[in-house]
Amino acid sequence: MGQTTAEKIFSSHLRDEPFPGTKVLDLDRVLCHEITTPVAIADLEWRGKDRVFDNTKIKAVIDHVTPAKDSKTALQAKILRDWAHRHEIKDFFDVGRNGVCHALFPEKGYIRPGFTAIMGDSHTCTHGAFGAFAAGVGTTDLEVGILKGVCAFREPKTIRVNLVGQLATGVFAKDVILYVIGELGVNGATDRVIEFHGPVVERMSMDARMTLCNMAIEAGGTCGICQPDMVTVEYLWPFIQADYQDKAAALADFQKWTADEDAEYDKVLNFDVTGLEPQVTYGYKPDCVKPVKDMTGTKVDQVYIGTCTNGRIEDLRQAADILKGHLIADTVRGIVSPATPKIFQQALQEGIIQIFMDSGFCVTNPTCGACLGMSNGVLAEGEVCASTSNRNFNGRMGKGGMVHLMSPATAAATAITGVITDARTLSA
Amino acid sequence: MKKTFGGPSIFLDRNDINTDEIIPAKYLTEVTKDALKPFCLEDLKLEGFDPNGSKLKKARVIVTRQNFGCGSSREHAPWVLEVNEIHTVIAESYARIFRQNMFNCGMLAIELPKDQIDSLFKLEQSSKEGVEIEIHLEEQVIVASNEMSKERFNFKISPFDKALVEAGGWVEYADARY
Numbered sequence: 001m002g003q004t005t006a007e008k009i010f011s012s013h014l015r016d017e018p019f020p021g022t023k024v025l026d027l028d029r030v031l032c033h034e035i036t037t038p039v040a041i042a043d044l045e046w047r048g049k050d051r052v053f054d055n056t057k058i059k060a061v062i063d064h065v066t067p068a069k070d071s072k073t074a075l076q077a078k079i080l081r082d083w084a085h086r087h088e089i090k091d092f093f094d095v096g097r098n099g100v101c102h103a104l105f106p107e108k109g110y111i112r113p114g115f116t117a118i119m120g121d122s123h124t125c126t127h128g129a130f131g132a133f134a135a136g137v138g139t140t141d142l143e144v145g146i147l148k149g150v151c152a153f154r155e156p157k158t159i160r161v162n163l164v165g166q167l168a169t170g171v172f173a174k175d176v177i178l179y180v181i182g183e184l185g186v187n188g189a190t191d192r193v194i195e196f197h198g199p200v201v202e203r204m205s206m207d208a209r210m211t212l213c214n215m216a217i218e219a220g221g222t223c224g225i226c227q228p229d230m231v232t233v234e235y236l237w238p239f240i241q242a243d244y245q246d247k248a249a250a251l252a253d254f255q256k257w258t259a260d261e262d263a264e265y266d267k268v269l270n271f272d273v274t275g276l277e278p279q280v281t282y283g284y285k286p287d288c289v290k291p292v293k294d295m296t297g298t299k300v301d302q303v304y305i306g307t308c309t310n311g312r313i314e315d316l317r318q319a320a321d322i323l324k325g326h327l328i329a330d331t332v333r334g335i336v337s338p339a340t341p342k343i344f345q346q347a348l349q350e351g352i353i354q355i356f357m358d359s360g361f362c363v364t365n366p367t368c369g370a371c372l373g374m375s376n377g378v379l380a381e382g383e384v385c386a387s388t389s390n391r392n393f394n395g396r397m398g399k400g401g402m403v404h405l406m407s408p409a410t411a412a413a414t415a416i417t418g419v420i421t422d423a424r425t426l427s428a
Numbered sequence: 429m430k431k432t433f434g435g436p437s438i439f440l441d442r443n444d445i446n447t448d449e450i451i452p453a454k455y456l457t458e459v460t461k462d463a464l465k466p467f468c469l470e471d472l473k474l475e476g477f478d479p480n481g482s483k484l485k486k487a488r489v490i491v492t493r494q495n496f497g498c499g500s501s502r503e504h505a506p507w508v509l510e511v512n513e514i515h516t517v518i519a520e521s522y523a524r525i526f527r528q529n530m531f532n533c534g535m536l537a538i539e540l541p542k543d544q545i546d547s548l549f550k551l552e553q554s555s556k557e558g559v560e561i562e563i564h565l566e567e568q569v570i571v572a573s574n575e576m577s578k579e580r581f582n583f584k585i586s587p588f589d590k591a592l593v594e595a596g597g598w599v600e601y602a603d604a605r606y
């Protein structure tokens with residue numbers, strides 16, 4: 001019988017099976033940020049086990065609240081920084097070099113097809129875009145990952161999502177994933193891997209694939225996985241060229257992680273995206289999804305463009321395309337946080353930062369910022385934000401605030417009019 | 429260290445209670461578990477529920493519906509329960525990361541089918557004093573009682589999760605084995 005991508009990765013990384021169905025895997029990457037790691041470090045110290053299993057496989061970044069906004073966040077950053085220095089973790093990113101983890105680590109080439117990775121962050125599923133198995137975990141799993149380089153999982157079951165048809169102009173990966181989550185529901189993929197297939201995914205860039213996989217967790221999924229192909233090879237080529245004779249050889253090697261034709265799936269879902277409209281959320285759960293046209297006219301106070309979902313260069317380009325030559329409504333606070341310094345610089349060179357600033361946006365340094373309501377754009381009670389992030393929970397961006405999730409294009413159009421707007425109705 | 433399970437309960441009658449409701453993100457800047465203690469379920473809006481009420485203070489068990497603990501991976505969610513001595517949650521289902529975090533901390537996340545969760549809620553609705561829950565881990569049995577009646581339920585947990593609870597958590601387990 002054939003295997004899914006996750007099953008192939010599980011078989012190749014199996015360290016132990018203490019009980020049937022419980023797989024303890026060897027980890028290629030243990031990723032760390034300053035919110036969930038300091039407690040793991042403190043606990044390891046308290047146990048007298050302040051060690052790391054392999055300082056080249058551990059990568060760390062300060063990204064959630066940076067530069068520190070108060071003494072507490074300064075302390076969290078300091079604990080991570082001191083620890084990284086103490087254990088000579090070379091790939092540690094501090095102020096000036098830091099960016100949102102799920103944008104920064106892929107951009108550095110740390111994630112490869114067939115890898116296993118964990119992080120104390122639920123959106124670790126993003127890295128599955130490379131054909132890897134990457135899962136968000138809690139602090140104890142992270143702690144054991146740091147100490148031993150292993151993590152336990154249940155046998156992976158996989159939902160196969162086939163995306164066929166043709167996306168209309170002005171409709172993006174974000175709209176697709178919002179729609180899919182609306183169909184699956186917030187726990188439709190719990191304990192499942194979501195494997196994305198089909199021509200729509202094959203045509204997507206790595207940026208778009210990361211947007212797709214990023215929100216797998218919003219349906220409860222352990223990881224979103226795309227099949228490695230030439231797009232993956234091209235993206236990773238600067239980092240792997242020493243290892244392969246040419247791109248074809250890299251492709252052949254990567255494709256050993258492709259799911260087998262006769263792999264068994266828990267469920268197979270087919271979505272034809274032809275005619276799909278831009279999507280937006282309307283409630284406090286990411287599966288409360290509607291076409292933008294049904295929400296048109298909803299007033300917003302803030303527009304937030306950035307995050308691990310949509311803070312990459314293509315996202316900024318999409319927003320800038322809409323914003324160019326427009327001013328944002330004077331009732332709106334526009335905030336854009338390019339996800340990494342590299343993306344920021346690229347946006348500068350392409351004139352995108354200029355467009356954002358000309359239109360009235362505030363440009364912040366790379367950080368999670370407003371996404372989790374801790375800095376750089378927290379909402380007041382009763383305020384509404386149009387956001388390119390991935391979570392709309394009650395209070396997420398500030399107590400009593402409401403968040404509507406949408407694509408960067410929809411967010412940009414909404415900034416211009418001050419009310420939720422389908423970008424395609426603007427350009428006419 | 430192995431934990432104690434069971435005791436007075438609190439019932440949260442809603443699906444999809446997320447980790448932001450269990451412990452709001454603004455407290456993630458704390459670097460000790462104990463500091464989280466006063467903020468348990470602070471942002472949960474639910475009829476008849478008071479995060480500062482005596483019912484929550486006394487509770488050692490939470491009974492709830494589907495997909496409890498969805499949202500962020502923060503282990504602060506089980507920790508805030510742990511420091512409030514709530515070592516047991518009984519629900520119809522959980523978000524994966526939350527459930528694993530519970531067992532990793534040596535705590536119990538028990539799953540029961542809908543009709544049994546319904547029976548527990550009935551027991552609660554027909555009582556004045558609330559429902560007391562005993563957990564018999566070895567036999568994998570729950571005994572829930574109010575002033576008038578008593579009900580038994582069998583529950584299943586995986587042998588691995590049970591081993592974690594018995595070891596006191598995943599760090600202890602992994603350290604002894606890998």
Ligand code: SF4
Pocket residue numbers: 064100101102121123307308309367368371372389390
């Ligand atoms: S951008 Fe938001 S969702 Fe992504 S890692 Fe940061 S806080 Fe989490």
